[in-house]
Amino acid sequence: MKIAVCVKQVPDSWAEKKMISGLLDRENVDAVLNDLDEYAVEEALRIVEAHGEGHTVTIISMGPERATEAVRKALSMGADNAIVISDPALVGADALMTSKVLATTIASGGFDIVLCGTESTDARMSVVPAMLAQRLGWAQLTFAGSVVVDPASSAIQITRVTDAGLDTMKAQFPAVISVIEKINEPRYPSFKGIMAAKKKTIEMRPLATVGVDAVPSWSAVNDSTPRPARAAGIKLVDGGSGGNALVDFLADKKII
Amino acid sequence: MSEVLILAEYSQGIVAKTTTELITGGARAGQVTVVVLSDVGGGEDLAKQITQGPATSVLVVESNDFAQYGVAAAAEAISNIVAERKPAALLIGSSAFGKEVAGRVAVATDSGIITDAVDVSAQLVATQLVFGGSTTVHSHVSHGTAIITVRPNSITADVNPSSPAMSKITFDASAQAKLAEVVSSEPFVKGGRPELTEANIVVSGGRGTNGDFVAVETFADVLGAAVGASRAATDAGWYPHALQVGQTGKTVSPQLYVACGISGAIQHRAGMQTSKMIIVVNKDPDAPIFEIADFGVVGDLFAVLPQASDGVRARKS
Ligand SMILES: Cc1cc2nc3c(=O)[nH]c(=O)nc-3n(C[C@H](O)[C@H](O)[C@H](O)COP(=O)(O)OP(=O)(O)OC[C@H]3O[C@@H](n4cnc5c(N)ncnc54)[C@H](O)[C@@H]3O)c2cc1C
Numbered sequence: 001m002k003i004a005v006c007v008k009q010v011p012d013s014w015a016e017k018k019m020i021s022g023l024l025d026r027e028n029v030d031a032v033l034n035d036l037d038e039y040a041v042e043e044a045l046r047i048v049e050a051h052g053e054g055h056t057v058t059i060i061s062m063g064p065e066r067a068t069e070a071v072r073k074a075l076s077m078g079a080d081n082a083i084v085i086s087d088p089a090l091v092g093a094d095a096l097m098t099s100k101v102l103a104t105t106i107a108s109g110g111f112d113i114v115l116c117g118t119e120s121t122d123a124r125m126s127v128v129p130a131m132l133a134q135r136l137g138w139a140q141l142t143f144a145g146s147v148v149v150d151p152a153s154s155a156i157q158i159t160r161v162t163d164a165g166l167d168t169m170k171a172q173f174p175a176v177i178s179v180i181e182k183i184n185e186p187r188y189p190s191f192k193g194i195m196a197a198k199k200k201t202i203e204m205r206p207l208a209t210v211g212v213d214a215v216p217s218w219s220a221v222n223d224s225t226p227r228p229a230r231a232a233g234i235k236l237v238d239g240g241s242g243g244n245a246l247v248d249f250l251a252d253k254k255i256i
Numbered sequence: 257m258s259e260v261l262i263l264a265e266y267s268q269g270i271v272a273k274t275t276t277e278l279i280t281g282g283a284r285a286g287q288v289t290v291v292v293l294s295d296v297g298g299g300e301d302l303a304k305q306i307t308q309g310p311a312t313s314v315l316v317v318e319s320n321d322f323a324q325y326g327v328a329a330a331a332e333a334i335s336n337i338v339a340e341r342k343p344a345a346l347l348i349g350s351s352a353f354g355k356e357v358a359g360r361v362a363v364a365t366d367s368g369i370i371t372d373a374v375d376v377s378a379q380l381v382a383t384q385l386v387f388g389g390s391t392t393v394h395s396h397v398s399h400g401t402a403i404i405t406v407r408p409n410s411i412t413a414d415v416n417p418s419s420p421a422m423s424k425i426t427f428d429a430s431a432q433a434k435l436a437e438v439v440s441s442e443p444f445v446k447g448g449r450p451e452l453t454e455a456n457i458v459v460s461g462g463r464g465t466n467g468d469f470v471a472v473e474t475f476a477d478v479l480g481a482a483v484g485a486s487r488a489a490t491d492a493g494w495y496p497h498a499l500q501v502g503q504t505g506k507t508v509s510p511q512l513y514v515a516c517g518i519s520g521a522i523q524h525r526a527g528m529q530t531s532k533m534i535i536v537v538n539k540d541p542d543a544p545i546f547e548i549a550d551f552g553v554v555g556d557l558f559a560v561l562p563q564a565s566d567g568v569r570a571r572k573s
Pocket residue numbers: 035036181461462463464465485486487488489500501502503504505506516517518519520521522523524527537538539540543555556557558
């Protein structure tokens with residue numbers, strides 16, 4: 001099996017984020033591997049480990065050159081190699097463009113399975129995996145809480161966690177899978193893993209080598225304004241009548 | 257006048273309130289056609305429930321492929337309609353399913369997409385609250401049909417009666433849309449409480465409940481509220497994942513959110529900090545959740561909540 005895992009580098013969740021001329025300021029914040037993508041990396045490694053030798057995990061990321069830092073973390077967890085698509089023309093790319101670049105890269109790589117997180121913590125769109133399935137014409141197995149792969153018969157079965165319940169879904173290779181954060185516990189890179197990752201290949205691809213023309217994004221920001229921070233509220237220590245005070249507050253605000 | 261398509265949302269045969277919110281937003285920009293995707297034979301019962309809000313017509317699309325092939329089949333049916341009618345906009349609720357459908361339709365019809373809007377104007381400018389609600393962004397789609405997913409509970413529904421004209425078509429998914437198949441479904445047992453993302457009030461419990469949600473549920477019930485949970489509570493198996501609030505759970509934006517025994521990790525806040533009002537009950541005065549509370553009680557939830565429940569009951573009687 002050849003497995004690809006799409007990972008994104010995102011600003012640290014705790015970092016204060018700002019917009020500069022309609023785009024997220026990515027320069028002045030700490031950047032990390034999107035934590036929801038760690039579950040996808042972990043699941044890919046588990047699939048490979050469950051089926052012995054001869055299977056590979058390739059990390060694919062689109063982003064600025066410094067995205068290699070996040071990719072290196074995925075490699076230190078145990079992935080084999082990586083492709084980073086980085087190009088000045090991709091600055092501010094929307095999900096349509098991102099999925100096009102990723103899908104074209106995946107299509108040329110001979111992969112059987114692509115794994116994704118369910119959401120990037122910066123954009124929070126939760127659309128790229130579905131877009132990849134649509135573009136590639138592959139089976140979509142998203143929001144998986146468990147994944148079982150049988151390489152011999154090219155079959156995959158997942159449980160999809162939906163708002164309504166659990167769906168068991170099946171498909172044949174090739175497929176796009178996204179995994180939820182309850183699926184596994186991502187491993188910490190070991191010292192050995194970190195050292196080994198330094199020698200692994202990260203292939204840098206400018207857009208021209210991917211074979212996609214940069215197109216303008218089809219959604220555009222008109223304006224962005226910081227909202228006033230929430231004013232500090234009332235805080236009291238319960239001395240036996242905290243519940244009553246809460247009720248008074250509800251009544252005061254006409255909620256009851 | 258241009259046309260705006262709305263995807264009706266329903267669960268267990270009941271059309272959701274979100275549908276009327278989408279109709280209301282969409283009608284600002286054009287004549288609204290409500291698309292109902294349903295099993296064969298089920299569409300008319302759903303369509304009949306669309307009696308509120310400024311909808312012009314209801315288009316029922318019936319196919320058993322929707323249940324069997326999920327997102328891919330739904331997206332294909334809608335893509336066909338969008339390709340044929342070229343509406344100005346397509347509005348879909350911002351659920352996990354809704355966003356996936358929107359994403360596929362955007363690719364299939366070469367249209368721009370905006371997710372998690374909290375408002376839509378007559379010019380189809382979408383308002384989003386980003387970076388944990390700290391920034392307001394206005395944006396628009398510049399190519400194709402404006403595909404916008406809208407968060408439940410954001411647009412005030414126009415509930416004036418209406419009687420949209422109904423038409424019905426059938427749909428067969430292509431082989432491309434049948435690559436992933438649902439082989440079985442296990443629905444969550446739903447209680448009698450309001451839907452989490454639609455509720456005006458949400459009362460949530462976290463690790464501080466220690467697995468005992470009775471105080472939280474009782475308080476929710478006296479307020480007619482939905483019950484939510486932090487990830488610590490869903491991970492422990494105390495509450496179903498479907499009721500998790502946060503980054504990897506639901507995003508809620510009720511009039512009032514009550515966080516009980518929840519510390520306020522950034523991932524939890526990501527799902528609730530745009531609530532209009534926030535009340536906190538937590539015994540740790542330094543819990544970060546107090547930073548965003550309009551009203552906070554430092555205290556034991558097992559003492560504060562029962563007293564508050566009694567107090568609300570007393571005032572109501
Ligand atoms: C990738 C990822 C995704 C995540 N997604 C989510 C998500 O969607 N939603 C989410 O909620 N979390 C999410 N988390 C987890 C998040 O980081 C926190 O771990 C989680 O929110 C903590 O839950 P909690 O506040 O209930 O528990 P804790 O942080 O343990 O807090 C419990 C609180 O209860 C208080 N307490 C204890 N006993 C009492 C009592 N008797 N009365 C009153 N107060 C009491 C304590 O003072 C404490 O503040 C995610 C984490 C990761 C890494």
